[in-house]
Amino acid sequence: MSHVEKSLDYTAGEMMTVTAARALENGTTCFVGIGLPSEAANLARLTHAPDVVLIYESGTLQTKPEVLPLSIGDGELCETALTTVSVPEMFRYWLQGGKINVGFLGTAQIDRYCNLNTTLIGDYTAPKVRLPGGGGAPEIATNAGEVFITLKHSKRAFVDQVDFITTLGFGRDGRGRDGVPNIGKGPTRVITDLCVMKPDPETRELVVVSLHPGVTAEQVQEATGWEIRFAETLESTPEPSARELEVLRALKDRTAQAHAGQ
Amino acid sequence: MSHVEKSLDYTAGEMMTVTAARALENGTTCFVGIGLPSEAANLARLTHAPDVVLIYESGTLQTKPEVLPLSIGDGELCETALTTVSVPEMFRYWLQGGKINVGFLGTAQIDRYCNLNTTLIGDYTAPKVRLPGGGGAPEIATNAGEVFITLKHSKRAFVDQVDFITTLGFGRDGRGRDGVPNIGKGPTRVITDLCVMKPDPETRELVVVSLHPGVTAEQVQEATGWEIRFAETLESTPEPSARELEVLRALKDRTAQAHAGQ
Amino acid sequence: MAEILSLHDAVARYVEDGATVAMEGFTHLIPFAAGHEVIRQGKRDLTLIRMTPDLVYDQLIGAGCARKVIFSWGGNPGVGSLHRLRDAVEKGWPHKVEILEHSHAAMACAFEAGAAGLPLAVLRGYVGSELPNVNDQIRFIECPFTGERLAAVPSVRPDVSIVHAQKADRAGNVLVEGIVGVQKEAILAATHSIVTVEEVVDDLDTHPNACVIPGWAIDAIAVAEQGSLPSYAHGYYPRNNRFYKEWDAIARDRDAFTQWIEENVMNAGETA
């Protein structure tokens, strides 16, 4: 993790989660990936977006977990859901059926055209590191209205070309969605612990649009595996509010407590 | 209705229902058509086949109605079912999925090759009589292990060639199932108020194998729209037992009583 | 997000002349009240989709609302024919109605495919049936893995679907229970949707895997008490079988039908 200077008492991870949470508007239906996306989505629900609809691929529709799930299918998700459907129904009716506004994903690798790799590092037939695989991501990325991505910034994660396109961003040349019918907008923002990036409307190459407080452009470049572009008018990401930090910390405390017992 | 001489006190309709009921073995899973098939299938369940599994296309799985349903989706069917599934699930998982041993159908018209017509009398573009249509029958007839058919015998119903093949028996030439993969055996018996017929194992033409007590071959021929064949050793259909008649009459009484109030 | 509207306003807002409309209900929970409101508002040129068009479609057809009917079994269940449908198809009264017919399996799969966002449904169906001769929307494809010939039909994607359900909560989440038919699929497959309910409650009070349709997947909720009579609502009231039988005589005769509609629909309020 790079050094980040901050005016207030919060971590870079908290900055990332709060920024990711703010991206979710109230009333959005969000297909939530486990881990960082789930943390951000629930923070949104507990702060500015009480009516955000959270959907997990385990079949839990409109769930309101008190504590963060460790897995995509924790009992907490079912117990607090409006209803729970089968996994085929989830992927067919709710995701493919076009009911999802935002797919919220994490990833192991991401490249300049926002393609995601969660399959493996190295060559497919002789992998250096075997990763878990695609899971829901390939179709979340194409069937959701748009996609938010959140992950920690590092040269290992932000690579010029992913080793394998598990999940389409904009393809190897940025043109992978052109002319494809019945497909969502794809990634519209990437939120890290350093900055916020968006794809260039023309070339689809990721552009840093906002630096988190205290973060420099050099730090972002240092943590990125290609020559990253910056927007002409680079914003400063708004800091977390006291309330956001309070709610996030309480959520993580409740979660730690709940999981410690098991 | 043709005249039928009987040694006991039962009607030709009761003879038909009891004979149709006896065709269903205990433990069979049966996809039940409304009307005569439903009456026969429930009589089977209430007599020799307590573990017959009755499935109606409305989604009611393993149902045990106290009274006969008027429609395919009466509340009684749901209230006495093991569970009730959606109609797409019923047709996809339970029928097409190969879980049904016997499809039990009625029909408006049937021909010598056991093709069924429930679409219309006359020409499709200018029908003399418009009938309700296919409903579940086209796929029941091909996806169930085998098919039983029950209807009243008349020249209007038993025609040389159906006006329209809604539902495959053995096709216009008896060869309609030859070489078709993933298809059931098709009709294996037809039970009327006069006799029992089965398709010839070679030609697939319907052959009378059993005459109900008191019924003559001439009566059957008179009620059939083509020159019907009779088996070399023509059986006499066993008569209903006192218990079968008692159970059937009680069932119909309960049904009349239940429906009169509504 | 579901808005709780009067039945009048829901139908006025979402059912346009010329629209493709699915009012579903497999014997159970048939949206009669909504169908009557469509008749009262004099909607025209509708393409009516339904697996089992029964009395409410007979009424809509006889009242002149329909241009086309897409269906798989058009009868009065347990009673006989739909005489208004027959009169329209056979004799063109009150005007000619086009029909496109399928089997139940194909329509159920087509609703499922519509809900699943697919352009087509694939099934082991129509083998040896002559329905493909008279319905050019039935085609056949070859499985790329096995070479098997399979039937294909276009998915159902109505402009508006209307269903009746037991209850909604105040956020517009709807519980459907009992014989659920293709109601959920009809709602999810449609561009717009209206759900009439017996009542709006604070809490649906249900179980983990109940058939609940979230309010954000529905456009309008309208309360219509006994809104599916003479059909029934599991847990609320039974089917009025007697009316189904009586309908046969009413519908056989154009004048008797017209008078019935006048008295029971046109001159009745939203509760009809």
Place this chain on the structure above:
Amino acid sequence: MAEILSLHDAVARYVEDGATVAMEGFTHLIPFAAGHEVIRQGKRDLTLIRMTPDLVYDQLIGAGCARKVIFSWGGNPGVGSLHRLRDAVEKGWPHKVEILEHSHAAMACAFEAGAAGLPLAVLRGYVGSELPNVNDQIRFIECPFTGERLAAVPSVRPDVSIVHAQKADRAGNVLVEGIVGVQKEAILAATHSIVTVEEVVDDLDTHPNACVIPGWAIDAIAVAEQGSLPSYAHGYYPRNNRFYKEWDAIARDRDAFTQWIEENVMNAGETA
């Protein structure tokens, strides 16, 4: 018709060396007890199918039962990698294991298609993904109505499926409740099926649209109390998250793994 057997006898009768086996459970109701019985009986050359192979498949792979794994997400949920799966794929220990990978959407559809008796599933999927480059079972077809290019995958039709559920009644009808995953589809798609349950009861005591699998669609029921631990059973016991975290260290090391299997599976009875 479901027969109530001991877990030993059910596995011995229905799981043959070389079989294609789906042990399903989407985080919830994972059939650990059954998986351990498969390990104890030394089954070999299995093709293991599962959307989310987790610890029980890691254990089966490390114990040498698997020849091939078909999956869509192979990790320890919320923790990290499946080290036994990785060791087999990357280093061939205890022997080389072939993998065939899909996305969740495709596998969910493939289970659905298997249950529906179809040879293939069709989906709007794999657009722009490189998975079709490494999995020749992913193909594309053209919609005969719209011309749209759609993905197709073969349906899943296991020789035997094994799932865990809350309870069965004495006729072998099974209730699955909570996160139901693809369990029903796995059972219906398979040639044979085993369901382990927490208990056998007189009455399932459930609601009209519960996920109940009839006994006549199942081959064997075996009672396995706490049979999904360290996974969980909604209404019975929570997930042992701590074990999921501990597994990471156990599975990283071949010796630690071997010792764990020896102590907790091989030398344990059917209750393990």
